[in-house]
Amino acid sequence: MAHGMILIDQERCKGCSLCIEVCPQHVITINTSKLNAKSYHPAGLDDPGGKCTGCAICAVICPDACITVLREPPLRRGVGLSSPTVERML
Amino acid sequence: MARELLKGNVAIAEAALRAGVEAYFGYPITPQTELLEHLALRMPELGRVFLQAESEIAAINMVYGSACTGTRTMTSSSGPGISLMQEGMSYIAGSEVPAVIVDVMRGGPGLGNILPSQGDYFQVTRSAGHGDYHPIVLAPASVQEAIDFTMLAFDLAEKYRHLVIVAADGMIGQMMEPAELPPMRPLPTKRPDWALTGADERPKRVISSIYMSAEAAERFNLKVQARLKEIRRNEQRSTEYETDDARLLVVGYGSAGRIAHSAVVAAREKGLKVGLFRPQTLYPFPEASLSKIISRIQGCLVVEMNAGQMIEDVQLVAAGQVPVRFYGRMGGVVPVPEEVLAAIEQAYDSMSELSLAAPA
Amino acid sequence: METMTAPLELQTVYQRPNALEDTYTNYCPGCTHGVAHRLLAEAIDELGLRDRTILVAPVGCAVFAYEYFDLDGCEAAHGRAPAMATGVKRALPDRIVVTYQGDGDLASIGAGEILHAAGRGEKISVVFVNNAIYGMTGGQMAPTSLPGQKTSSSPKGRDVAMTGNPMRMSELLAQMEGSAYVARRSLHDPANIRKAKKAILTALKVQEAGLGFSMVELLSSCPTNWKLTPSEALKWIETNMLPIYPLGDYKVADAVRDL
Numbered sequence: 001m002a003h004g005m006i007l008i009d010q011e012r013c014k015g016c017s018l019c020i021e022v023c024p025q026h027v028i029t030i031n032t033s034k035l036n037a038k039s040y041h042p043a044g045l046d047d048p049g050g051k052c053t054g055c056a057i058c059a060v061i062c063p064d065a066c067i068t069v070l071r072e073p074p075l076r077r078g079v080g081l082s083s084p085t086v087e088r089m090l
Numbered sequence: 091m092a093r094e095l096l097k098g099n100v101a102i103a104e105a106a107l108r109a110g111v112e113a114y115f116g117y118p119i120t121p122q123t124e125l126l127e128h129l130a131l132r133m134p135e136l137g138r139v140f141l142q143a144e145s146e147i148a149a150i151n152m153v154y155g156s157a158c159t160g161t162r163t164m165t166s167s168s169g170p171g172i173s174l175m176q177e178g179m180s181y182i183a184g185s186e187v188p189a190v191i192v193d194v195m196r197g198g199p200g201l202g203n204i205l206p207s208q209g210d211y212f213q214v215t216r217s218a219g220h221g222d223y224h225p226i227v228l229a230p231a232s233v234q235e236a237i238d239f240t241m242l243a244f245d246l247a248e249k250y251r252h253l254v255i256v257a258a259d260g261m262i263g264q265m266m267e268p269a270e271l272p273p274m275r276p277l278p279t280k281r282p283d284w285a286l287t288g289a290d291e292r293p294k295r296v297i298s299s300i301y302m303s304a305e306a307a308e309r310f311n312l313k314v315q316a317r318l319k320e321i322r323r324n325e326q327r328s329t330e331y332e333t334d335d336a337r338l339l340v341v342g343y344g345s346a347g348r349i350a351h352s353a354v355v356a357a358r359e360k361g362l363k364v365g366l367f368r369p370q371t372l373y374p375f376p377e378a379s380l381s382k383i384i385s386r387i388q389g390c391l392v393v394e395m396n397a398g399q400m401i402e403d404v405q406l407v408a409a410g411q412v413p414v415r416f417y418g419r420m421g422g423v424v425p426v427p428e429e430v431l432a433a434i435e436q437a438y439d440s441m442s443e444l445s446l447a448a449p450a
Numbered sequence: 451m452e453t454m455t456a457p458l459e460l461q462t463v464y465q466r467p468n469a470l471e472d473t474y475t476n477y478c479p480g481c482t483h484g485v486a487h488r489l490l491a492e493a494i495d496e497l498g499l500r501d502r503t504i505l506v507a508p509v510g511c512a513v514f515a516y517e518y519f520d521l522d523g524c525e526a527a528h529g530r531a532p533a534m535a536t537g538v539k540r541a542l543p544d545r546i547v548v549t550y551q552g553d554g555d556l557a558s559i560g561a562g563e564i565l566h567a568a569g570r571g572e573k574i575s576v577v578f579v580n581n582a583i584y585g586m587t588g589g590q591m592a593p594t595s596l597p598g599q600k601t602s603s604s605p606k607g608r609d610v611a612m613t614g615n616p617m618r619m620s621e622l623l624a625q626m627e628g629s630a631y632v633a634r635r636s637l638h639d640p641a642n643i644r645k646a647k648k649a650i651l652t653a654l655k656v657q658e659a660g661l662g663f664s665m666v667e668l669l670s671s672c673p674t675n676w677k678l679t680p681s682e683a684l685k686w687i688e689t690n691m692l693p694i695y696p697l698g699d700y701k702v703a704d705a706v707r708d709l
Contacts, residue, residue: 003460059464060643066466151563155526158538290501294521294522296525300513
């Protein structure tokens with residue numbers, strides 16, 4: 001199984017939890033200790049076991065287009081994170 | 091260009107074409123239909139856009155869309171259709187896109203009839219849709235003026251990024267008389283810098299009439315009001331006849347103004363000191379010129395083909411300095427010069443009585 | 451998540467599409483308007499149409515759609531987007547013109563405009579978001595509301611004897627000769643969302659090829675006005691809307707099959 005991870009824009013997320021419902025690995029949770037500027041508890045990857053496969057189902061259902069999905073490249077490696085969108089999510 | 095015998099509606103259509111109208115969207119309604127029919131033939135010949143819409147509501151919103159692309163666009167209709175277009179007209183005004191609308195006025199209210207009327211004066215001058223604005227309104231009194239004002243309408247619309255209405259009555263639309271058409275103007279080669287064309291190597295552009303905060307909406311309104319002030323300063327148009335020594339001033343526009351002119355000529359032949367003032371712009375109302383005349387006359391008679399609508403603008407200018415009387419016919423009845431002359435004589439007599447009764 | 455760092459060997463396989471503005475939207479949490487926006491933006495990106503697309507936004511919850519897309523855009527009067535789009539398209543026939551409309555906008559006040567745009571075979575693409583309710587004004591009955599559906603203007607449930615049955619716009623518009631592609635999809639789960647994306651891609655390709663009118667109806671959720679959680683709302687689409695609004699292709703002109 002490929003290894004992956006997701007980055008959820010903490011300011012754009014409205015905590016609707018749809019990504020949590022569809023995640024086959026059950027590695028997304030609502031971060032109830034955090035409130036963003038719009039007063040939502042955002043979702044985040046909670047994957048200590050490294051189970052995320054980067055399947056992108058969470059991104060497909062996300063109504064706020066705030067999930068970036070990363071995955072081990074199948075062929076070539078070493079593509080870094082360059083987009084400003086991605087950097088803001090780290 | 092030679093003078094030729096032209097029907098008003100056809101002349102307006104052909105003038106629009108020569109002014110460089112690139113897109114026309116309209117819906118048939120008497121008494122403006124020949125205008126649409128002429129463009130149905132001519133626009134495709136020239137590779138321009140003609141589309142008969144499913145309703146006046148659709149037509150005005152097609153005009154709005156086309157105008158958003160910086161395309162020179164127009165529609166035409168008559169009272170009931172103009173009523174349906176009110177919403178779209180307001181959006182156009184609220185978006186600052188230029189557009190030209192021709193209203194060939196017919197008798198109302200309701201379905202009324204298809205006969206000439208000036209019953210849309212309030213509708214076209216006061217707001218033409220919800221919100222605070224006035225379109226520029228031009229009122230031709232002959233086929234030649236219909237041609238000239240149609241050309242002018244496009245210039246004013248683009249100069250001020252504003253809605254311009256040519257308010258012709260059914261008589262102007264339906265009559266035939268000799269007139270001269272201008273030569274064909276070249277089409278614009280460049281789109282304005284606000285036009286929607288696709289965000290190709292430039293930031294995106296948005297055209298809307300939404301201002302969600304009260305402050306932003308007020309700012310926009312103030313901008314519109316500043317523009318209307320500039321329009322009032324620059325664009326008042328009117329003609330005068332025998333006003334220098336006039337004691338009674340007849341005020342009429344469009345066909346009513348033309349009929350009143352014949353009556354004034356007849357009154358002069360009878361030795362009455364009567365002049366004529368004919369507004370050519372209904373908005374801005376030509377208050378500067380009218381105000382000067384009113385300062386030297388003893389009375390006014392407003393002649394309209396309605397129950398008395400422009401009379402309110404005349405009264406505002408007169409501001410109680412002189413009595414303002416009214417003579418009008420409604421429902422599509424076109425007054426004849428003799429009845430206007432009778433009204434002039436009556437007004438003249440009562441004015442004399444007033445001045446006799448007044449203390450020296 | 452601030453403490454997390456991405457291992458460098460990972461590659462970005464999905465991110466926000468470029469045709470969407472990098473901005474916050476006014477949609478409620480879990481509202482599938484956001485999904486519909488994202489799919490349209492992805493389709494525009496994938497077909498390379500961003501620099502020649504003009505979006506016509508509606509009145510309704512999507513009234514600010516032009517702010518959410520990085521596209522030239524304009525804002526139509528309620529229901530008039532197809533007429534406005536017609537004006538844009540006729541003036542600029544080589545541009546891609548898209549209307550984005552809700553069910554109140556398209557099926558109620560704008561029923562005439564959409565019908566005639568389809569009838570004329572107007573070469574525009576319509577994204578029709580059907581959530582069976584008026585969202586922006588606070589959950590009133592729409593022509594698309596389901597029989598018995600409780601809304602703020604049908605508090606005892608939609609009485610079909612009084613207010614008629616749901617209007618099926620895809621079925622209706624598919625009857626028009628001018629319609630080249632009319633399809634209904636749903637946004638209630640990832641598999642259906644992927645199918646919806648494909649349909650939007652097809653609709654845009656239909657317009658690019660000049661084949662006629664194209665529309666994709668998207669069954670969507672309105673958690674706030676349905677008074678359900680986002681997740682329950684998606685299930686509500688599946689349970690209650692799908693039987694009334696069957697998914698499928700309602701019109702696929704022969705030329706569309708060759709695309």
